[in-house]
Amino acid sequence: xxxxxxxxxxxxxxxxxxxxxxxxxxxxxxxxxxxxxxxxxxxxxxxxxxxxxxxxxxxxxxxxxxxxxxxxxxxxxxxxxxxxxxxxxxxxxxxxxxxxxxxxxxxxxxxxxxxxxxxxxxxxxxxxxxxxxxxxxxxxxxxxxxxxxxxxxxxxxxxxxxxxxxxxxxxxxxxxxxxxxxxxxxxxxxxxxxxxxxxxxxxxxxxxxxxxxxxxxxxxxxxxxxxxxxxxxxxxxxxxxxxxxxxxxxxxxxxxxxxxxxxxxxxxxxxxxxxxxxxxxxxxxxxxxxxxxxxxxxxxxxxxxxxxxxxxxxxxxxxxxxxxxxxxxxxxxxxxxxxxxxxxxxxxxx
Numbered sequence: 356x357x358x359x360x361x362x363x364x365x366x367x368x369x370x371x372x373x374x375x376x377x378x379x380x381x382x383x384x385x386x387x388x389x390x391x392x393x394x395x396x397x398x399x400x401x402x403x404x405x406x407x408x409x410x411x412x413x414x415x416x417x418x419x420x421x422x423x424x425x426x427x428x429x430x431x432x433x434x435x436x437x438x439x440x441x442x443x444x445x446x447x448x449x450x451x452x453x454x455x456x457x458x459x460x461x462x463x464x465x466x467x468x469x470x471x472x473x474x475x476x477x478x479x480x481x482x483x484x485x486x487x488x489x490x491x492x493x494x495x496x497x498x499x500x501x502x503x504x505x506x507x508x509x510x511x512x513x514x515x516x517x518x519x520x521x522x523x524x525x526x527x528x529x530x531x532x533x534x535x536x537x538x539x540x541x542x543x544x545x546x547x548x549x550x551x552x553x554x555x556x557x558x559x560x561x562x563x564x565x566x567x568x569x570x571x572x573x574x575x576x577x578x579x580x581x582x583x584x585x586x587x588x589x590x591x592x593x594x595x596x597x598x599x600x601x602x603x604x605x606x607x608x609x610x611x612x613x614x615x616x617x618x619x620x621x622x623x624x625x626x627x628x629x630x631x632x633x634x635x636x637x638x639x640x641x642x643x644x645x646x647x648x649x650x651x652x653x654x655x656x657x658x659x660x661x662x663x664x665x666x667x668x669x670x671x672x673x674x675x676x677x678x679x680x681x682x683x684x685x686x687x688x689x690x691x692x693x694x695x696x697x698x699x700x701x702x703x704x705x
Contacts (some may be wrong), residue, residue: 357431360429361429361430362429366674371421375414376474402480407530413682416675416678416679419675420676423675424672427665427668427669427672430664430665431663433664439617442483443653444485444545445484445649445651446501446637447484447485447486447549447645448486448488448534448538449477449547449549449551449691450488450491450527451488451489451551452491452525452552452553453467453515453519454491454492454523455492456610457470457519458588458590458591459587461586462580462582463486464582465589470551471513471515473551473578473637473638474515477549478505478639480642483653484645485501485653486501486505487499487500487501488512489530489537491527491529492517492526493522493523493529494522494523505554525552525555527550527564528556528564529559530550531548531565534548534568534573535573545650545651546571546572546573547575548626549575549641551577551631553610553612554616555610562616562619563619565619567622570604573624574626577629578630578631579614580612581611581627581631582611582612583614585611586610587609608693
């Protein structure tokens with residue numbers, strides 16, 4: 356793969372066209388000047404040491420040298436340079452609840468936005484760990500497989516919103532099961548999971564799923580989003596509040612944080628529970644626990660940069676310029692002896 360650091364310099368290649376035209380005009384002017392002095396054949400005999408071929412050879416070398424130098428100044432970068440970097444850390448999967456209850460506004464601006472803020476803070480503080488992202492509601496799917504590309508993780512965290520899961524509801528156990536499938540099957544206490552949810556689980560038994568994860572060596576931490584008192588779930592259309600979610604009897608639904616369930620899930624897999632607030636340091640305790648975990652080495656190839664190739668082109672251009680300066684337009688006496696088109700003696704005496 357080739358790319359240029361300064362591609363705008365390549366436009367100067369178009370300047371070679373008028374320069375080539377200038378060489379042609381000089382040649383044409385020389386030819387016309389010779390004719391003014393008399394018979395062209397006779398004059399060619401008088402200045403037999405002058406070579407027209409060398410004039411065009413020098414012009415071609417000069418044009419090629421200018422072209423090479425222009426491309427060199429554009430700094431072509433050829434190939435891709437990689438270096439092996441060994442990372443040390445853990446495998447960490449973050450599961451974010453995207454059910455409709457995460458739109459409640461008992462945490463500003465709402466639960467889902469606060470969850471994304473927590474995820475962003477987490478990514479910014481990772482050093483060497485691999486991270487994966489799962490979103491879930493009634494079922495879950497993998498938003499980002501385990502990777503050390505933190506920029507990709509940050510980019511994908513921005514497009515998480517409620518309603519993206521294929522099934523409504525809240526199933527914490529589906530997120531845990533999906534995380535267990537995402538981790539590599541190997542021994543070692545270097546696998547962790549953080550579940551960011553309001554804890555309102557209506558589908559299955561998340562504690563049993565957490566116990567299975569704990570048996571597989573996965574530490575599960577939970578972060579509770581919301582308040583125990585709860586808040587209504589807003590319904591918005593075109594960015595404006597259109598009302599609040601109601602049940603079949605017409606009563607406004609109040610979504611409450613289920614701290615008890617989240618504590619049990621964390622305890623079942625050797626993790627910690629943290630209740631989120633509007634503060635920015637909700638993950639401090641989780642970070643402390645992660646740093647205590649057994650870590651492993653990740654051998655990963657990291658892109659560093661394309662390799663510069665300008666020096667070769669600049670060197671070639673300078674060599675061509677020196678060659679052009681040293682080249683004379685006089686004929687080589689040795690090769691002139693074998694000229695097949697030289698005028699014969701009888702032609703000149705006739």
